Amino acid sequence: MHESVQNLVNLKSEILNHISKFEIKNYNPNIIAVSKTFPIDKIKPLLDYGHTHFGENKVQEALDKWSAIKELNKEIKLHMIGKLQTNKVKFAVKLFDFIHSVDSLKLASKISNEQLKIKKKPKIFIQINIGNETNKSGVNVKDVNNLYNECINLGLDVVGLMCLPPIDYEPKKCFEVVKNKNDELKLNYLSLGMSNDYLQAVEVKSNFIRIGSKIFGQRT
Ligand SMILES: *Cc1c(COP(=O)(O)O)cnc(C)c1O
Numbered sequence: 001m002h003e004s005v006q007n008l009v010n011l012k013s014e015i016l017n018h019i020s021k022f023e024i025k026n027y028n029p030n031i032i033a034v035s036k037t038f039p040i041d042k043i044k045p046l047l048d049y050g051h052t053h054f055g056e057n058k059v060q061e062a063l064d065k066w067s068a069i070k071e072l073n074k075e076i077k078l079h080m081i082g083k084l085q086t087n088k089v090k091f092a093v094k095l096f097d098f099i100h101s102v103d104s105l106k107l108a109s110k111i112s113n114e115q116l117k118i119k120k121k122p123k124i125f126i127q128i129n130i131g132n133e134t135n136k137s138g139v140n141v142k143d144v145n146n147l148y149n150e151c152i153n154l155g156l157d158v159v160g161l162m163c164l165p166p167i168d169y170e171p172k173k174c175f176e177v178v179k180n181k182n183d184e185l186k187l188n189y190l191s192l193g194m195s196n197d198y199l200q201a202v203e204v205k206s207n208f209i210r211i212g213s214k215i216f217g218q219r220t
Contacts, residue, residue: 002045007215008033011198015209018202027205032079034194034212037219040065046215047073055100055210057082059092066095080122081162081191081210083137086110093122100125100162100191100210103139105150112154121157125191128181130174131166138163141177148185160189160207171197175204 001009011031019027034055035043043054043065052075056062062078070076080096086107092099093114099122102108115121126147129138139147144161151158161182165174175192182190193201195214202209213219 002049003217004033004042004215005045005049008046008049008051011211011214015198015202018199022203024202024205027202029202029206030208032081032208032210033215034081034210035065035216036061036082036212038216040069042216047076053077053079053208055079055081055212059084059088059095062095063091070095079208079210090114093120094118096122098123098125098159098208100208101127101137102151102156102158103127103129103137103147105147108147108151108154108156112156115155121155123159123189124151124156125160125162125189126151126158128161128163128178130163130177131169133166136164136166141181144181145185158187160187160191161185162191164194165197172200172203175201175206179204 030053032053032055033046033051036057066078077097079098079100080092081100084092084101084107089110093111102124127138128144129136129140132140161178163174163178165171178192190206191208192206193209195211198209
């Protein structure tokens with residue numbers, strides 16, 4: 001078995017063990033294989049294995065790598081997990097099935113315009129900035145409800161909330177804040193957890209876990 005596939009298989013069984021150990025009910029998370037920086041020949045074994053959810057953080061890189069493959073394989077779900085520049089929205093709405101990084105009215109409006117033009121609605125996560133870190137994307141917790149309402153008025157298909165925990169912050173605490181917000185807004189999906197905190201994300205039943213290095217190895 002190819003190494004990245006073996007890594008994915010191991011990861012899934014570790015998650016299943018955690019689910020049964022913690023007796024977490026009615027829960028089956030999707031693993032997004034975050035393939036940013038990796039060329040398509042490193043991704044190919046996972047595609048051949050039948051994995052369908054992949055994540056990228058740059059629009060141009062994603063276009064180059066995925067346009068042709070997505071045309072051939074309609075099962076593939078592509079997730080935009082990085083900061084989205086408004087001048088790239090046109091391409092992003094066309095290519096991606098999910099956008100995890102909506103954090104401003106300006107961005108939401110642009111997505112709204114583009115999805116009307118091509119009659120395709122990507123599923124949207126609103127990204128929260130828990131620590132109010134100035135160097136990080138995301139909307140402040142106190143402004144989430146406002147942005148959510150604006151997104152709904154603009155016709156966006158908002159499915160949930162996404163967050164990257166601050167470095168000096170207990171991931172589980174961060175995840176719980178986001179989960180509570182999600183429940184308050186009656187949203188169905190959470191996008192929480194990366195290679196170093198996915199088990200904590202499992203404990204709050206995150207539906208989409210974004211895993212890069214644990215599957216593909218270290219990025220250079
Ligand atoms: C790169 C990235 C990931 C994956 O990171 P790993 O630590 O390699 O698993 C997940 N989410 C976002 C937003 C990322 O940019």
